[in-house]
């Protein structure tokens with residue numbers, strides 16, 4: 275029979291790690307499963323999180339991993355494929371096996387899909403960003419563009435408009451959305467490549483024409499909403515999963531925290547929500563044990 279973990283966490287970003295810290299220190303048996311470093315892996319410079327000073331996302335991620343492992347948390351590098359019910363809990367299926375948990379936390383972040391544009395990957399952290407609220411400040415009074423054409427792209431553009439000297443929505447061959455804000459420019463020409471020696475300098479369209487920009491914000495696809503949560507039956511309202519003040523969904527024992535829950539897509543908020551989950555699981559399990 276499978277071991278039943280007190281808390282099974284999907285994701286080793288700030289939300290998942292914070293939950294694991296609180297749960298492990300409260301005496302729970304915790305397994306964290308993650309497929310990669312999530313959003314933090316893409317964050318070249320973090321300078322707005324308490325106590326760290328300027329730190330790279332990769333370094334913060336590594337510190338988080340070391341901290342949970344030192345507290346006795348088991349960490350596995352696997353991809354979660356589905357979430358289902360098990361007797362008195364949850365069953366998580368990964369590409370390598372199955373795990374049962376009395377409680378499960380989905381801390382899977384948001385999908386930040388990147389289009390396959392030559393130069394994009396190479397210029398990440400050098401003018402190419404995936405987070406307007408994080409990096410917009412570095413592009414004050416400069417011309418920037420947002421790649422995307424959905425609600426998420428419009429949201430990112432709205433964050434940049436008060437900061438940048440100009441913001442252009444690049445839909446890369448897709449139709450330009452209706453009802454754009456007045457000061458948001460839009461261009462639907464297909465993009466050929468991004469050009470820059472050490473930093474992004476310009477976008478080159480398939481027509482060969484260039485557009486000079488200091489920054490590109492990639493916002494393709496949707497922010498928030500998560501397949502695992504939806505499939506497990508968590509109600510979605512305004513494109514966000516429904517949770518209570520302890521981050522628990524209406525399905526007992528199933529929690530969601532971090533970027534997945536929308537709002538401020540920042541480390542501080544993910545850490546807070548993860549801490550609430552860890553503490554709440556400890557309280558729940560202790561009160562059940564006391565009842566016998």
Ligand SMILES: Cc1cc2nc3c(=O)[nH]c(=O)nc-3n(C[C@H](O)[C@H](O)[C@H](O)COP(=O)(O)OP(=O)(O)OC[C@H]3O[C@@H](n4cnc5c(N)ncnc54)[C@H](O)[C@@H]3O)c2cc1C
Pocket residue numbers: 284285286287288289290307308309310311312313314316317318319320321322323352353354355381382383384386403404405408409531532533534538539540541542544
């Ligand atoms: C370029 C960039 C710069 C940023 N800069 C800052 C900054 O300066 N300050 C700041 O506060 N915030 C910044 N952020 C935002 C910050 O990184 C996020 O708010 C934070 O990481 C969210 O934490 P999370 O735990 O919710 O999700 P994430 O950190 O995204 O972690 C998600 C985890 O879930 C795992 N996962 C997802 N799906 C699966 C699956 N199916 N199976 C297994 N594992 C899965 C991933 O592998 C990952 O481990 C930045 C983000 C980006 C992209």
